[in-house]
Amino acid sequence: MQKLIEYRYQKALHHQLMKAADLSMLGSDVLVLIYHFAKVAEGDILEIGSFVGGSTIAAGMGARDSGRQKKIISIEPGGRLKDHRLATRDIFKDLKKNLSRVGLLEAVTLINGFSFDDSTITAVREMARPGAIGLFIFDADANVRRDIDCYGDRLAHGCWVVIDDYISATDKGGPTRAQVDELVGAGRLQPLGFYGWGTWIGRWIIG
Numbered sequence: 554m555q556k557l558i559e560y561r562y563q564k565a566l567h568h569q570l571m572k573a574a575d576l577s578m579l580g581s582d583v584l585v586l587i588y589h590f591a592k593v594a595e596g597d598i599l600e601i602g603s604f605v606g607g608s609t610i611a612a613g614m615g616a617r618d619s620g621r622q623k624k625i626i627s628i629e630p631g632g633r634l635k636d637h638r639l640a641t642r643d644i645f646k647d648l649k650k651n652l653s654r655v656g657l658l659e660a661v662t663l664i665n666g667f668s669f670d671d672s673t674i675t676a677v678r679e680m681a682r683p684g685a686i687g688l689f690i691f692d693a694d695a696n697v698r699r700d701i702d703c704y705g706d707r708l709a710h711g712c713w714v715v716i717d718d719y720i721s722a723t724d725k726g727g728p729t730r731a732q733v734d735e736l737v738g739a740g741r742l743q744p745l746g747f748y749g750w751g752t753w754i755g756r757w758i759i760g
């Protein structure tokens with residue numbers, strides 16, 4: 554927590570993170586946490602649901618500031634979004650444009666597809682060896698369990714886990730909460746807390 558407060562006083566960093574927050578559906582404190590985890594985590598980063606890149610940029614900045622080589626894999630099918638503060642006609646095009654603007658396009662391996670597509674699963678499993686992921690960000694649909702079942706063997710013991718919509722006004726909230734609570738009950742996830750507007754943060758435990 555001390556570190557997170559310190560980031561606020563690093564003017565340039567704080568400014569860049571708040572610019573990422575302008576592109577994000579996540580709360581700004583969650584983006585600061587993503588930045589921090591990407592910086593301190595041992596291992597690579599897997600993100601599911603990048604949208605136009607707010608969380609991807611926060612992760613990319615953290616990985617860059619870690620001074621270590623980290624793979625960042627981010628999965629986004631694209632499409633359009635209407636009637637929203639962040640409305641866009643082409644999510645994937647804007648994602649690439651936003652990453653490019655902050656010099657992170659080359660640092661992120663973007664997969665243009667759904668997390669459950671066979672081609673996505675093959676690509677992720679080729680890029681990330683078992684236990685290689687140190688930060689897992691899920692901000693997609695209401696089925697985090699599906700993706701944990703699919704990619705869980707790629708997560709390291711103690712991998713930082715960020716799952717949005719644990720508490721939500723949308724219909725993602727109920728299933729997400731039930732799935733996360735079940736994984737906590739089974740001892741696979743260890744909670745740290747809730748941040749922003751209902752984002753669950755914790756760690757992956759290999760029993």
Ligand SMILES: C[S@@+](CC[C@H](N)C(=O)[O-])C[C@H]1O[C@@H](n2cnc3c(N)ncnc32)[C@H](O)[C@@H]1O
Binds near residue numbers: 578631666692694
């Ligand atoms: C709430 S937005 C993500 C917001 C983003 N993390 C941010 O910082 O603003 C959810 C995104 O997940 C994508 N999505 C939905 N289901 C998905 C899946 N199964 N695999 C990958 N992305 C998915 C949607 O296209 C959408 O862009």
